[in-house]
Amino acid sequence: MAHMAPMNRDALRLEALRYAYGPGRGAAVAGVDLGIAEGAFFCLLGPSGCGKTTLLRLIGGYLEPDAGRILLGGEEVTRRPPEARGLGMVFQSYALFPHLSAVANVAFGLEMRGVPRVERERRAAALLDRVGLSPDEQRRRPRELSGGQQQRVALARALVIEPRLLLLDEPFANLDRRLRERLRGELKELQRRAGVATLLVTHDQEEALALADEVGVMLGGRLLQVGRPEDLYERPRLPWIARFLGEANLFEVERREGAALRLRGGLLLQDIAETELVGVEAGAWLLLRPERCRVGTAAHDCASRWAGRIVNMAFLGADRLLDVEVAEGVRLRVRARPGALPGATVGERIEVGIPAAELWRFPEPDPPWIDVPPENGARDAMGGTS
């Protein structure tokens, strides 16, 4: 849980950070340790109310922690006001100054640093050029710009001061999906070129996985797990994380039956001898991602094959998502390549192959204090966000 960075020269280090909104109220940030390396892109991911925005405010200097330390580039800033931290922040609402032109907005940070007018406007205009605002658009006020342009101005305003750390609070929340995906790419490229360490806060797991070098999953004021997106997706520490990060089939082990595992719901997982599931005991939880399920001819290679009726099907273009009822009340979510099941229809019975070697066994079950449904972040392809 505690992410131990090798050196003290991280762009940002948090040590045992705690904060509660007033006495008697639960901790919004309950002991967070975190290190973000120079130049790294870190995403803080969690459902609303998990404490991620509070953490961002603590780092920005808008709240003072009850305990713990905040270090920027090895230098302690825990009690410093925001203006003495040198951070670049992009707010969810962008917080552009409505009475100033785009260029004056971007130049604001330089103005506060005493950069002469001509120089600061030249630098602001150069950066706005780079994010793609025309000279005419640069002279406009924020409300005369589109949402995407406002977002770019906010980003340029945060970057122009060459911050030690770039903080982004749900920067894509107010944009439509298509624009969001394009700006995501632009942000990543800009960030890499500027080489600035970045902390992005989001509740959107897709965004976090797409952007981050490293993701921290937060819940109840704690960091549940920190790691590379692939590691988090494939080897989550808790069932809750697995479900929060994407579509997940979860099984609880009822008992061992020789070389097989009897799962809750009556399903049998065959031939685990050669896999990592060998030592699994009753009560353990297993993860099977929908794209690991085998259908059609590919199912024949698997020792475990579960037969069931297709109860739901969604065509997603690149692949197809199926819900297959493999036992009474047990639905298996399956992601199939388009050619794998030609002519399959809802109601049809199919066989799903379960590759035992590709199941992930959680090192521990969800702790009892987790009571938030994880679907908050994952988008359900069968019916919008659930």
Next chain:
Amino acid sequence: MTGHARASHWRPVLLAAPALLLLGLFFVVPLAFLVRVSLYRGGGQSGFGIGGFYQPGTFTLAHYQTLLGERYFGAVWVFTLELALLVTGLCLLLGYPLALAIHHLPRCARAFALGAVLLPKLTNLLVMVYGLELLLGDAGPINAAFIGLGLSRSGEPLPLLHHLAGVVIGKAYLILPYAVLVLVAALGRIDPALVPAARGLGATPLRAFLRITLPLSLGGLGLAALISFIWAMGAFVSPYLLGSPDEITLAVDVQRQVFENVNWPRGAAEAVLLLITLAACAALVTVPRRWQGRGRRVS
């Protein structure tokens, strides 16, 4: 939607109708009457007999000619303007910091503070003014404290009641709640993320205020100034009760002309001139802003 469009076309008119009717009956009609009265010949029989207030059926601009050339009326007009400016300045000077303080309170405390600001408005106007009279008088608690603490070198009380200070204090006291309300509303319209954003970009609290909060509340300040000024220009109760014969405002003089000199046309003409002054001031404040707005859209 299209079916609704026709109905909704008339809806604003319908909704405004009761208020428009009220305004028409009790503002426009009396106003027209006022203008007409100001154009009658005055006098007739003097005294209190019916028909002594003006001569019906006559038409003259004489009252306006007299007033515009008269030193006495000029002095009253200038004093009214000065008093209004003084009161407006005082209201903004006291009201803006107070509004800022209220704006920065937590939400529940904010409602409480606004209630406290409005509390004096629940009192009857005359009761309030008589209370002020007690407070500001030579033997009142303020002067008692002033003399008791030995702050007065000559042993004389401060010239408050029946002096300019009393009038200004009284008037400002009456207007301040409205100025504060307008200013708190204006501050509330500013995106609360702007100041944190400015701070994050390196602005100290003072610079963030000067560069962000102040410019964005200028509209509210203008509106508060306009409301205070218009109100103060019509000052009657406070100069009448808290002032001396030196503190004659237009409204006080209108009352004198009408009731003491029984010269309705002259009183009416003074009232019309007061109205014209106010309209000119309102135009002075609002019109340039509209031009500014248009210029902004073009650029």
